[in-house]
Amino acid sequence: MRRLHPLRTISIALLLILGVACTDQESAEQAMVRQAIAIEQADECHLCGMIISNFPGPKGESYNKSSDTVSKFCSTRDLFSFILQPENKRQVKEIYVHDMSKTPWQRPEDEYFINAREAWYVIGSEKKGAMGKTLGSFAKKADAEVFIDEFGGKLYSFEDISIDVL
Incomplete structure (x- = not known):
């Protein structure tokens, strides 16, 4: 049976953790883009132009x-x-x-x-x-x-x- 070197095992674990962390960060960034934004005092309606x-x-x-x-x-x-x-x-x-x-x-x-x-x-x-x-x-x-x-x-x-x- 072949055994993994401890350094190689740690490297693989770190790569997996980084991959998950990057995916979570991308998901959070996408979620932020998909949120409503504040309506400012001077914003006009896209359809009728009213404030x-x-x-x-x-x-x-x-x-x-x-x-x-x-x-x-x-x-x-x-x-x-x-x-x-x-x-x-x-x-x-x-x-x-x-x-x-x-x-x-x-x-x-x-x-x-x-x-x-x-x-x-x-x-x-x-x-x-x-x-x-x-x-x-x-x-x-x-x-x-x-x-x-x-x-x-x-x-x-x-x-x-x-x-x-x-």
Whole structure:
């Protein structure tokens, strides 16, 4: 039976540890790129050009696949109007919306952005956003149902939303 030299064993172990560490660092860097960024006071809506922070209700952001640029939206309605356009659908990489169960409707806070593809939406409630009627966005279905009980509307998943629904 062949035995490994202790130095060779240590070298192999170090290489494995370094490989895992580099992979973890790359994953962390990719995760950082895929987070929503703060909406600044003067940011304008990518779709309508209005100042985003001047209006109530959930906001949205989307990252473009090819350029990794972020587009910000004054409402979830504008966000969906943009990302559902055929020429934009294939270009969207990541999408974020506010979790309205954790942040005030009048001034949503940036630390409560969630993955839009995993969110639940309420359409047709009495709550207004920047463009009038908007989509209330929630991380949990139960929170969206509580919102419906209080403000009305109908529950949708991300996949259920189309231009016709808007």
